[in-house]
Amino acid sequence: MDNKGWSLKAGSLLPLLLLVSELLLGQSVDSLPICPTGAVNCQVSLRDLFDRAVILSHYIHNLSSEMFNEFDKRYAQGRGFITKAINSCHTSSLSTPEDKEQAQQIHHEDLLNLILRVLRSWNDPLYHLVTEVRGMQEAPDSILSRAIEIEEQNRRLLEGMEKIVGQVHPGVKENEVYSVWSGLPSLQMADEDTRLFAFYNLLHCLRRDSHKIDNYLKLLKCRIVYDSNC
């Protein structure tokens, strides 16, 4: 019902969003000079970093929502995936806060690390998602283009977050912890139903995790930059 209109609208918005994101972000985040800790003259402030990170996360969540809706409309109708799709996502093992109280209680450094972990966990699945969608028969361009875009933006967000972490509490170098994704064989199954269900599940998880990261970042931004007074 609304999915089609939303997808179409999103499809037209996609290039606009890309442009906006390019304009807003300018060069890639890593090319911008980052304030060394304690430096007085800082070119990129924490506020700007958070602003950019929030924009990126919001953008990624938009893209993943659209991608999921598109896939749902095309492949998942009438297949009863929904009831089956309550499978776990590979990032569920990461103990992320699940409601507002928990999110408020957790320390922002920990929350930042959690975000990093989630973002890292998605590097591999996104890469394979792009590859497999390309290999799909009659690969829909809308899904493929969004997948490619999400993969790239995810990488940039990760770099930005690492810089933020470097600013917020520098010196602590965390071991790179992330969840391993093992869903690749499912994506390559010969059986079409199984394969499509694997795609559906992956996209569903991606939408959920992008929303989670977006929420965490907005919460952190208000807390750190605006002192809980957005």
Add this chain to the structure above:
Amino acid sequence: MRAAGPTGMDLWQLLLTLAVAGSGNAVSGSEAPIPKDSQVFIFSWLQRICNSRTGLFFLATPATLGRPSQSLQRVNPGPGTNSSGKPKFTKCRSPELETFSCHWTDGVHHGLKNPGSVQLFYIRRSTQEWTQEWKECPDYVSAGENSCYFNSSYTSIWIPYCIKLTSNGGTVDQKCFSVEEIVQPDPPVGLNWTLLNISLTGIHADIQVRWEPPPNADVQKGWIVLEYELQYKEVNESQWKMMDPVLSRSVPVYSLRLDKEYEVRVRSRQRNSEKYGEFSEVLYVALPQMSPFACEEDFQFPWFLIIIFGIFGLTMILFLFIFSKQQRIKMLILPPVPVPKIKGIDPDLLKEGKLEEVNTILAIHDNYKPEFYNDDSWVEFIELDIDDPDEKTEGSDTDRLLSNDHEKSLNILGAKDDDSGRTSCYEPDILETDFNASDVCDGTSEVPQPQRLKGEVDLLCLDQKNQNNLPSTDTAPTTQQPSVILAKENKPRPLLISGTESTHQAAHPQLSNPSSLANIDFYAQVSDITPAGSVVLSPGQKNKAGISPCDRPPEVVSLCQANFIMDSAYFCEADAKKCITVAPHVEVESRVEPSFNQEDMYITTESLTTTTGRSGTAERAPSSGMPVPDYTSIHIVQSPRGLVLNATALPLPDKEFLSSCGYVSTDQLNKIMP
């Protein structure tokens, strides 16, 4: 109208109710045959039937109804019931991403408060595993009827939930979701507006509308980010106008009319979501009244201006088109008049050629005899007023000349009274100015004078005759021919015509029979036109009747006498002759007749000579056999004495003599005269 329809429906409903009640009992396994609530329901249903419009009273006992539950499917839905008759989830909603609630519709258990029969169970997945058992709804009350409210302790975001609805033990509906997918915020609160400004016309105004986010949404801590959509409309309109979603809590609304009232409402949704929450309360915007000085007229589409500018633009285009195709349009509207050409002569050469070239070419021309009067600078030409319309109205020049209409003939003869415009063709500066002029000058520089003189003499004589005939009408010569009269100019005017004109006051019935002369083509070929408007005549045409030299009336003689003595410079031979001999004017007149047949219509000295020589003889002028002179230059006498025409065929080809025709001396005259 059959009332069986509604009645049938009601019957089916009754059947259904009883069947459900029976089946429900069977499922739940309760012992009671029919639950109390079902009985209540049946009674209420019966009441409904009694109150229905059909007015039919239908009583049915439960005992008669023992149908199985398949009939459940065919019941027509009434208000508030779903089609299948089962409870069904209508909506699950989380207003602030912290709690959520689920609502369902009641089945046929309409109006019955029976939480027990309909139950909601939920299960949520946590840490890779589903909890094995379904838990019942913690709160059936807070969210209203047929709802289940999950407070924040039961709510986990990004966790899949599944809920199911049971009715007396049987699952009637099931649904799975995550809480972040069902976010629909509450409406904003605290709407108010402020006036931004009023337009200069006093008709429109801008306002700023502000609101507060829903109180339960924690936007301050950034847990949820909302965007808002404002809608407004005039009070009596039905269609709301929508504005784009904004993230801020205030938005300006532009261009509201001052004399109208507006309604404004706002709704919100979570950013990235699709679904909006409910609308806020409507805010009434009562704008200040329009001041009486406001413009009366609203902006109307400027059709008038558009039409004006459209016409202007089209006109410009049309003009551009015309200017670009000017030549062609000119050709269409005013076709070019054929340029008068001289046979055998290229007009371009005449335009651009040098004097000598043109002269040579014209020399080759038939009618050209470049001989005389090269250096006569005082030669002037008959000025024909060709623009005079009278000239064109007459059939022939002869008529004009011979007619009683003196003015006409006068005009024909070039009644330009001014001599200022007359320039000699010898003046070099006019040679290049005008094509015709130069041509005339060039063409006639060698020869034209004789002819011109001749022409003038002719005309003058004619005029003079006319003039002189006036007082002596009765003594007019019987010859009805135009006679060349040696004109005597009373005034010292260079132009003969003018002199003639001045003296020519009385309209004289020219000749008693001008019609006889109508055949006379008293015409000189116009070879050219001077810039002053004078026409250079060339005697190329053979005329049917020549024009005899005009007779000199007796009174002229007296004048001649006096003038002859005074000024010997300009007088024509005839004049001289007349001065000498008075008597033979009659003979002259008689001689005029034979000269009528002259081919040459102009007076020639020869003819004069011959005519003068013979007195009383009516013989034809020997000049009839004389060759036709091409040109006769007319010497315009300064002091009006007359004209002396020099014919080329004169037996006295003495140029000296001829050139001095205007200055005929007594000796020369004697020479001429036999």
